[in-house]
Structure formats: structure tokens, C-alpha cells
Amino acid sequence: MFEVKILGTGCANCNNTQILIEKVCADNDISIDLEKIEDMDTIIDYGIMSTPGVLIDGKIAHAGGVPDAKTVLGWFKSKCCPTDDNCC
Numbered sequence: 001m002f003e004v005k006i007l008g009t010g011c012a013n014c015n016n017t018q019i020l021i022e023k024v025c026a027d028n029d030i031s032i033d034l035e036k037i038e039d040m041d042t043i044i045d046y047g048i049m050s051t052p053g054v055l056i057d058g059k060i061a062h063a064g065g066v067p068d069a070k071t072v073l074g075w076f077k078s079k080c081c082p083t084d085d086n087c088c
Helices: 012-027 040-045 069-080
Strands: 002-007 032-037 053-056 059-063
Touching (some): 002 012, 012 032, 012 069
Antiparallel strands (some): 053 059
């Protein structure tokens, strides 16, 4: 299971990023524990200056703008199966 944190103030891009991550993970049977962080001081403490920010297992995967589905899937595939493009 991946620990995923969405960092953002609740804007449309932040909400759309969360929805996209949830959909990509559901469609690909990827288990996540998702947390939404909206406190700006906490977001800055993570080093995110442009929202939405995404952390996966404590590492910054994305900052600023809504990623596409292929990019989101790539974040997880690179962690669970770096040598097998068909594993998830």
C-alpha cells in the first residue's frame, strides 16, 4: 500500500488531482492510503510552492497543475515494478 498525500488549499486543481489519483489507482488495483493536507504552513514545510502537490511514500512526486492519468500511473509503476511495464 502506498501512502499518498495531496497538498493543496482545496482549489479545483487540487480536487481534480485527488479524483484522478483515486480513479487511476482504483482502475489499476493499486492500494493507497490517501490524506489531504490543506494547511498552507504544512504544505510549505513539505517544500511545495505550487499546488497541488503530491507526495508518495514521503517523496514529492508532483507540484503545480493537474497531472495526466499516464503520469499518475507512472508514479506507482516506477515504485512497484520498475522493470515490468505490465505489472499494474
